[in-house]
Amino acid sequence: LYHSVEEYEDTWIDDSQSKVDSLLRLGTINFSFVRLGCPKRLYKSFVDTDAKHNVEGLLDKCHSFPQSEQISLPRPPLPFLDIPLVPRPLLPLPREATIAEFSTTIPSPFVMVATRRSLYDSYLSKHGGSSNAYTETEYTCYHFEVKREFLNGALRRFSQFFISPLVKMEAMEREVLQSDACRLQQLQCHTSAHNHPLNRFFWGNKKSLVDAMEKGINLREQILKLYKDYYHGGLMKLVIIGGESLDVLESWVVELFGAVKKGPQANPVFTVESPIWKSGKVYKLEAVKDVHILDLLWTLPCLHQEYLKKPEDYLAHLLGHEGRGSLHSFLKTRGWATSLSAGVGDEGIYRSSIAYVFIVSIHLTDSGVEKIFDIIGFVYQYLKLLRQDSPQEWIFNELQNIGNMDFRFAEEQPQDDYAAELAENMHFYPPEHVIYGEYVYKTWDEQLLKQVLGFFVPENMRVDVVSKSFLKSEDFQYEPWFGSRYIEEDIPQNLMELWRNPPEIDASLHLPSKNEFIPSDFSIRTSDACVDDFANSTSPICIVDEALIKFWYKPDSTFKVPRASTYFRISMKGGYADLKSCVLSELFIHLLKDELNEITYQASVAKLETSVSYVGDMLELKVYGFNEKLPLLLSKFFSVSKSFIPTDDKFKVIKEDRKRALKNANMKPLSHATYLRLQVLCESFYDVDEKLHCLNDLFLDDLVAFIPELLSQLYVEGLCHGNLSKEEAISISNIFKMNFPVKPLPIELRHAELVICFPTDANLVRDASVKNKSDTNSVVELYFQIEQDFGMESMKLKALIDLFDEIVEEPFFNQLRTKEQLGYVVQCSPRVTYRVFGFCFCIQSSEYNPVYLQGRIDNFLNGLEVLLDGLDGDSFENYKNGLMAKLLEKDPSLTYESNRLWNQIVEKRYIFDMSEKEAEELRNISKHDVVEWYKTYLKPPSPKCRRLLIRVWGCNTDLKDAEALDQSVQVITDPVAFKKQSNSKDTLQSGEK
Structure with missing residues (x-):
């Protein structure tokens, strides 16, 4: 039954089928060692076909983290278990808690505060754990984590939810009361074709469940039918990450989940021939917040079987690109948009076995909302550019290289996230690609890309506009569940014909240039660190301590990946001295981020991330990712920053965006409560309404006069951590000093909250x-x-x-x-x-x-x-x-x-x-x-x-x-x-x- 163990010391799963076959053999219980960054992970994958074990179809991933000096693993992390279950397609489900509420083998009621399901929660809480669940359109995911030595006890309680649930009416009634509505996407469901699975109320609320009961529908019977039809081993995927040996984890699965009923292993197949939405329509939804959002949606066939080619990701990369020549850059330059994103949505209504829905989402300015049809026209110009230039293999190769390096040197994830990710992946990928499937770009297929591009036509497009600017209309309709007001309008036929084949392509639109931030050096600075004074240190050490800059350094001796993090907090003179200075400083930071966006976006594509924020009188800069090009990015960042003077056009756009953000602040009651608490607690706290009033009276000249004084005296504290030597860290600190040879900001002038x-x-x-x-x-x-x-x-x-x-x-x-x-x-x-x-x-x-x-x-x-x-x-x-x-x-x-x-x-x-x-x-x-x-x-x-x-x-x-x-x-x-x-x-x- 067991395959012999062989450790692949420096092996990572790539797209080589022979290597995968050597690591995974279906039909038997096999061991495999896979290196994902550091530490090495021990995987055991099996499909148990032995009838005596009675876990048919329960494809299991057991991850063992044994304490062993031989493979130098840290102490075992918290065990975590995750099971997604596949219900009917797009079925409006009751909350996950209803199924997990009771089981026949757990006594009820329990003593003290732990009653019914509370015993399970109390057991986890007492032993350093927690539980949760979530439902998508085609699966539900239940999960928990607990301290290592109590994993077996938690599994015993957990497994009974799927073997003998009681589903009492009391639990259903309580379910009715505690589910508050989620309004996202409901208009798209309401306006879909009446015979389409999307045309229903997905989220469930008190009204939907009470109405069902008042109509005589027995909700308990419906839940039990759902359980009977879909909660069986053939459709369940189980992931356990624990510190015990793989033999022990496997024996627990057989013992505790062996009673899960059997069922067919094939997922249900659903086919829908009708289109989701009517053609040639634009839907205008009244916004709650002060926003203008344009969403363009195209329905694609389900592309999951093409995961080795990822045509939708290729197109998302280009349509959502933010570098020079992109739609994003073009629309921002015209002052029509502040952000743009593109791709197949992650939610189940956008990514299902029925169809994929590709979305281009654009946040508009006040002038942009008046140019919606013009903007759509430029989107179709860019689509024509993609067809005209034909799909480019070099772009696919870049994505392939980035995916390979991202997987090869993937950072360890929190175990709860990782278990959930694997459990979901087991539904969508064959066993040999459960771990690698989301990263892999294996096969270049130009014809497939052209076929997918063929779906990006006006007749297959839905247009949604979310804004407050429709308030004067008298033609509102009402979405019945949430009461949302919307307008449905026809798109003029002449525009549909124009978009189908634009007569020209604006010269500003072009494909992105090759990415200079993709690394090629993945060497580990192990040899340097071993002879260094810092090799065995668990804390960073201050390597620069001057009046202008204090810089900390810690080499990585644990994870051994070609990654590094460099963080700065730059105190600026008078940045938080008064309300006006605070608002001007925030404007400066946002304008600077906008100016640097084309550079930082290219780096982020190459997995070198940048975060810029404003904290008190300080600019906080974080750069983290693959270390080879990190100094290059910092050099470009500081070089632009030192001489940056904003233009009037950009100032107006960013000012408008900041006004909108201040107006939308505290719209959620929870965040409003936090804001009110901090307003009482913090002595220096500028009210959002006062900031908005101040912002209205500021102009470009005010900011241009303010910037030189703001940057005239600085103080920096920084950290360099990861795959960099001490000399490289000192060199990084010098990048800042060379670009900002200014007077140091004395301690008495730095803001103290x-x-x-x-x-x-x-x-x-x-x-x-x-x-x-x-x-x-x-x-x-x-x-x-x-x-x-x-x-x-x-x-x-x-x-x-x-x-x-x-x-x-x-x-x-x-x-x-x-x-x-x-x-x-x-x-x-x-x-x-x-x-x-x-x-x-x-x-x-x-x-x-x-x-x-x-x-x-x-x-x-x-x-x-x-x-x-x-x-x-x-x-x-x-x-x-x-x-x-x-x-x-x-x-x-x-x-x-x-x-x-x-x-x-x-x-x-x-x-x-x-x-x-x-x-x-x-x-x-x-x-x-x-x-x-x-x-x-x-x-x-x-x-x-x-x-x-x-x-x-x-x-x-x-x-x-x-x-x-x-x-x-x-x-x-x-x-x-x-x-x-x-x-x-x-x-x-x-x-x-």
Whole structure:
């Protein structure tokens, strides 16, 4: 049954069929070693055809991470399991939780807070794990993660959901209450052909399920029929990533999933002959936000069987390109668009076994929304260019090289993401390409590309426009489920004929140039690092410490991939000194990003990514990816930046885009609540409405006069981490110094954020209405301010906060969401605001007003002491061990490690082994410590219990209900006045931010 093991030390799966055949043999249980970056992964792939095992069709991927010095693997990560299941095509499914709610072999009810499914969730929570699920149009994915030694117990509970689900009506009724609507794409479904599978309500809400029950439809019977027809081994794919040996993992699968019923292994085949949408139509949808979006959609045949050729990706690469000669660059130059993307959508309605839907999505300016038909005309000019120049094999070769190198040196993913990815891939790729299928470009097929291009014609195009500019129309129709207002119009026939064969192609449109950022040197700097002083260091070391720049360096000795990360934070003179300076600085950063876009986009295609953001008075630049061309990109970036002066045309476009972004800020109640909390907490916080008012009065001359002063004095702190030598890192720091030979910005002129220290036993409330006046969701966020983070001195306090979160998260969710059904979002978590610890409890609900939600949170908090006191010793130790496992989990990738190190630098802690130090503190924490922490910081009338209650009132609630407050409550109506009366905490001991 078992094939002999042979390790391929430096082998990676490529498109060579012979190599794949040597690694995978179907019909038996085989071992294979595959190198994906570092560390090496051990895979076991099998289809068990032995009847005695009774796991027919359950194609399994077992990933073992044994602790072995011989292959130098880090400690095993958290085991993770993922099963996607294939239901009927495009069937509107009940929520995944309904199937996983009950099973006959798990006793019900359970003790304490764990009832029914809660026992499963509680088991995971106590052992450092969690679970989730999601549904697409053709499959559902269930998954969990848990600490290694408790994988078997979790699997025992999990497997029963698919062997003997009860599906009680109580679970169905609760399902009806907690599912809030998702409106995305529903208009496209509503306006599709009546006989097409898309023509239905996909997302499900209270109305859709209640209506079904009122019509006498037995939902439980429908769910059980779905389970009977599709939840069988033939359509199930199982992925387990664990630390046990492959033999052990396989034995668990046979034992625990052997009772899963059998079924045919072939996926259902669906054919639909009718087109999805009517030809020659444009649909104008009224937007909620202030946006203008043009979407062009073409229906293609399902191309999944052509994954070795990827014709849709070739076309997406060209139509979505952002370099010179591209549609994106052309439309931006004319001031009509701010962004453009292209490709087959990832959602199931766009990528299914029935059809692929290719989308070109363009975010328009105010002038662009007046030129929609002109823009469509230029899209068809570019399509004519692609036909006229014929498909280019050199472009395919570039994509092939990038795919090969991206796979060959792929970074480790978090195990939960990786398991989900493999489980989905097993439905779509043959076994030999489950891992490699999404990367591979094997066969150049010019004829296939020409055939696919043939579908990009006006008769096969749907046009959607999303905007607020249709408000004056009286010809609205209403989408029945969400009530969205839209207009359906005919496209003039003369335009359809013009687009079919444009008479000319604008000279500005052309194919992209060859990509200079594609690397060819993948050598590893191992030999350099071994003789270097930094070889065994787990922390970065400061290699440059000058008045202008402080630069940290750490070579990679763990992952051994040709990748590197280089991060900068550049403090600029007066960038956050006042409201006007803040708005001008933001304009400068966005205009600079726009100027550099053609360069950074080409690099991103070659997997060398760039991130530019604005933090306080600082420009933050992150460049990460393959290291060979990283210095080239940085040289180009700083060379452009040092002499950049924006033009009036670009200024107007970016100003308009920033105005739109400020108008759209806080449209979501959850983000609005966070904004209101930070507005109270942070001393230097500029209101979005004030920023918008200031922006309206700014012009190009203001910015041109501001830039030289902004860049006249700078201070930089940076990190270089990865496959680079010390000399290369110093050279990178010199790139900045050569381009910006300016005076250093002294520490007293650098912005330091201050956080307001709430008064003793503060009980503060801030109320606001939802910004979107049709949003029924209300949000309550209860924030407790704890103490300032003093680094090592605060390590025990941080461990207590994290352990409290580990213990309370599941009971809070279980009580207020699962049992009381208050809302879809019920969560609690620690907060660290500029080095000040806090803790938040949050609920979003469309059914209850904020006063009621606040009362339910308070009721839960009042019972916490009983819950904590009732924890037995074993349960408490399990929570500690689960948190310790998370803290001690190794970094999964070089980029993850870079971000962890960078966070310590920008927060000025410089405790690069903070997780290990927190784990050490955690070992000595007792249950008594947690109870005392709760009494001190979260339970009134403790003087250190300082509360800030944020309440965002939905459109279906009455803000007048906020007036009935206890006398001890201080209402914040003017955050600026409140902060002037309060004390501030300098969050950084050095005075820097």
